[in-house]
Amino acid sequence: MNLYYKIASKVIKTKSSNEDVLIEELENGNQKIIKIKALNDIELKKATISKKIRFGINDKLLFNGYQTWTDTFEKKYFSKEHNVYTLKHYIVKKWDLDKYGDATFYKYRFNKLHGYDLFYSKGKKEFFIYNLNYKNAYLNIEYIKFIHTLRLISDINNIKLKKNDELIVFNYKEFNNYELGLNNFQKDFSVTSNKLFGYTSWYNYYQNINENIILRDLDAIDNRFNLFQIDDGYEQFVGDWLDIDKKKFPNGLSRIVEKIHAKGYQAGIWLAPFVCEEKSKLFREHPEMLKKNKDGSLVKCGCNWSGFYALDLERKDVKNYLRNCLQYYKDLGFDFFKLDFLYAAGLSLYPNKSRAMAQDEAYQFLKDELEGKTILGCGATLFNSYQKFDYLRVGPDVSLKFNDVFYMRVMHRERNSTKVTLQNTIYRSFLNNHMFNNDPDVFLLRDENIELSDKQKESLIIINSLFGNVLMTSDNIATYDNKKKELMNKALDIFYNASNKKFVKKNRNIHVEYDLNNNHYKFIYNTKRGSIEWK
Numbered sequence: 150m151n152l153y154y155k156i157a158s159k160v161i162k163t164k165s166s167n168e169d170v171l172i173e174e175l176e177n178g179n180q181k182i183i184k185i186k187a188l189n190d191i192e193l194k195k196a197t198i199s200k201k202i203r204f205g206i207n208d209k210l211l212f213n214g215y216q217t218w219t220d221t222f223e224k225k226y227f228s229k230e231h232n233v234y235t236l237k238h239y240i241v242k243k244w245d246l247d248k249y250g251d252a253t254f255y256k257y258r259f260n261k262l263h264g265y266d267l268f269y270s271k272g273k274k275e276f277f278i279y280n281l282n283y284k285n286a287y288l289n290i291e292y293i294k295f296i297h298t299l300r301l302i303s304d305i306n307n308i309k310l311k312k313n314d315e316l317i318v319f320n321y322k323e324f325n326n327y328e329l330g331l332n333n334f335q336k337d338f339s340v341t342s343n344k345l346f347g348y349t350s351w352y353n354y355y356q357n358i359n360e361n362i363i364l365r366d367l368d369a370i371d372n373r374f375n376l377f378q379i380d381d382g383y384e385q386f387v388g389d390w391l392d393i394d395k396k397k398f399p400n401g402l403s404r405i406v407e408k409i410h411a412k413g414y415q416a417g418i419w420l421a422p423f424v425c426e427e428k429s430k431l432f433r434e435h436p437e438m439l440k441k442n443k444d445g446s447l448v449k450c451g452c453n454w455s456g457f458y459a460l461d462l463e464r465k466d467v468k469n470y471l472r473n474c475l476q477y478y479k480d481l482g483f484d485f486f487k488l489d490f491l492y493a494a495g496l497s498l499y500p501n502k503s504r505a506m507a508q509d510e511a512y513q514f515l516k517d518e519l520e521g522k523t524i525l526g527c528g529a530t531l532f533n534s535y536q537k538f539d540y541l542r543v544g545p546d547v548s549l550k551f552n553d554v555f556y557m558r559v560m561h562r563e564r565n566s567t568k569v570t571l572q573n574t575i576y577r578s579f580l581n582n583h584m585f586n587n588d589p590d591v592f593l594l595r596d597e598n599i600e601l602s603d604k605q606k607e608s609l610i611i612i613n614s615l616f617g618n619v620l621m622t623s624d625n626i627a628t629y630d631n632k633k634k635e636l637m638n639k640a641l642d643i644f645y646n647a648s649n650k651k652f653v654k655k656n657r658n659i660h661v662e663y664d665l666n667n668n669h670y671k672f673i674y675n676t677k678r679g680s681i682e683w684k
């Protein structure tokens with residue numbers, strides 16, 4: 150191991166214990182733990198371990214993306230990662246395109262592939278590694294291709310240790326066999342499996358919702374549903390969660406909650422608790438509540454809405470405000486909380502905390518405040534979501550075009566894309582029932598306000614029903630014809646009853662198999678066209 154730390158304004162690198170730090174290495178079978186004890190006051194930068202591993206050009210490599218929206222799929226040796234900074238600098242700066250993922254704190258290079266907290270390889274050279282130290286530090290897993298080196302980087306940057314303080318800097322398990330590694334991972338992480346079939350307002354109306362639309366779509370769904378969720382657009386501005394838009398919802402939300410409960414569903418609400426937009430009253434009237442960078446500038450999180458910014462989650466007034474907002478919706482009777490844009494908790498460093506520490510504490514705050522409620526996390530780091538959220542989105546937002554409009558395809562790795570999210574749904578399916586219940590995002594079968602082909606709609610609903618524990622739509626299902634009803638019924642049967650699900654990637658196609666009602670089914674999913682061919 151190489152440990153990098155700072156003392157008296159000087160960065161020091163050491164491979165072993167010295168006058169500043171005591172290093173202890175422990176190995177237990179496939180698990181490796183490295184602890185340090187400070188012998189003087191020090192500020193940590195990073196710790197690294199390098200391993201020589203030669204992956205073949207046809208081996209399938211999966212590097213888990215930074216957050217839930219980050220593209221995550223099996224790659225090959227010569228694959229390249231999309232770097233947002235290949236765009237013109239003024240475009241990135243104008244639209245804050247580098248804020249959604251890890252681009253502001255990780256240097257992308259053409260000769261490297263990387264991910265966070267979990268990596269595997271299938272093929273001639275098998276490997277599986279995962280992080281057990283996620284509360285302290287991300288495990289950044291890099292593969293430097295031309296020197297055949299797998300480098301493990303413990304992101305302990307910004308942690309200060311006083312004399313005699315101790316910290317675990319590495320705690321991971323690694324295996325030279327994919328199946329063995331997967332089985333151990335799924336034993337170490339386990340949650341209760343619960344399936345949700347629901348409605349969300351977002352992917353049809355976006356922010357253009359009102360009381361009439363919500364009540365109309367509520368009337369359309371039947372007793373097979375168990376969740377009805379109101380998404381973004383009910384509030385005046387993002388961040389002003391106590392200000393319901395009276396023009397859209399003149400009677401407030403309590404009457405709608407009562408109607409949702411009367412039909413026997415959980416009532417769901419969407420919030421982005423860690424951010425506020427520039428047009429919000431919170432932004433204008435309480436600048437002291439906004440997170441600031443070291444240079445005093447505000448921490449901007451992206452270009453959604455009117456531009457949006459991170460709240461300072463270490464301030465008592467911020468926590469009290471969020472506590473009051475969450476209590477308000479609990480008092481209205483909401484059972485289900487979709488909490489979005491959660492990556493904002495780790496965009497800028499907090500004093501004496503790694504990014505992982507900041508994210509973990511922020512997510513724990515949400516869990517504590519919503520004890521007894523159901524939480525779906527979105528735009529969050531995955532390992533920090535374990536035991537914090539019941540459900541977690543595992544890909545980016547579905548788009549109404551299969552791969553979104555052309556100019557979006559060169560944006561950040563977290564962009565909206567049905568093409569990308571379907572692959573994330575498949576390749577992150579091994580997390581389902583283990584780290585959380587996977588949310589693959591919505592299916593859409595309607596004909597209006599959409600540009601997906603019928604084949605792409607079929608792929609979306611079938612793959613979502615196979616590989617997730619959440620099946621949701623934003624359609625008014627009262628408009629479905631018999632063909633659409635039959636496809637939804639088929640998907641529901643798969644969703645609740647399919648077993649022995651398997652997939653294997655072959656070039657740009659993914660071959661899928663599963664058992665259902667004493668029958669065995671196969672199809673080939675074409676990732677480029679978004680179509681399913683049944684075998």
